Amino acid sequence: MSGGPDIYHxxxxxxxxxxxxxxxxxNHDVTFHDSNxxxxxxxxxxxxxxxxxxxxxxxxxxxxxxxxxxxSVLTEITKGKSLDDVRKIEKNDVLSxxxxxxxxxxxxxxxxxxxxxxxxxxxxxxxxxxxxxxxIDTLKTDAENLY
Ligand code: FES
Numbered sequence: 001m002s003g004g005p006d007i008y009h010x011x012x013x014x015x016x017x018x019x020x021x022x023x024x025x026x027n028h029d030v031t032f033h034d035s036n037x038x039x040x041x042x043x044x045x046x047x048x049x050x051x052x053x054x055x056x057x058x059x060x061x062x063x064x065x066x067x068x069x070x071x072s073v074l075t076e077i078t079k080g081k082s083l084d085d086v087r088k089i090e091k092n093d094v095l096s097x098x099x100x101x102x103x104x105x106x107x108x109x110x111x112x113x114x115x116x117x118x119x120x121x122x123x124x125x126x127x128x129x130x131x132x133x134x135x136i137d138t139l140k141t142d143a144e145n146l147y
Contacts, residue, residue, distance in 0.1 A: 012069040015098075016065035024044075025048055030049065030125035031046045031121065033117065034116055036063070036067070036113050041113070043061040045075075045118055053082050054080065054083070054086060066103075067113055070098065070111045073094055089115065095111060098111075119142050123140045
């Protein structure tokens with residue numbers, strides 16, 4: 001996606017006012033919660049998983065405009081992907097959608113809280129559903145070292 005800073009600013013404001021995929025999935029296959037200790041904002045992500053694909057994803061909680069916008073974008077990126085592809089989602093996949101690649105360190109936790117929650121949710125799901133757990137610890141490490 002391309003656009004100037006004003007377009008990105010508008011997108012962030014818009015997503016924060018009208019978040020996409022906001023809500024809960026009652027019969028989710030996995031859910032995870034985490035918060036930003038600096039501000040207390042918190043995000044829960046619920047996922048429905050069928051045949052190793054994320055068939056539905058929703059989030060709820062509260063966060064600043066950057067947090068809500070990035071979570072909206074992340075859920076859109078994730079929906080419909082295979083679990084293998086979800087594993088490969090990186091921080092720049094989210095940040096670049098909103099022109100936030102050069103975000104100040106102090107705001108990076110706002111932008112990446114939901115990615116941390118997503119990776120932790122995936123780790124939790126794979127940990128309880130896979131017979132062969134080879135390699136899933138890298139997901140946990142990814143989540144812990146995002147910022
Ligand atoms: Fe709380 Fe950004 S200020 S997540």
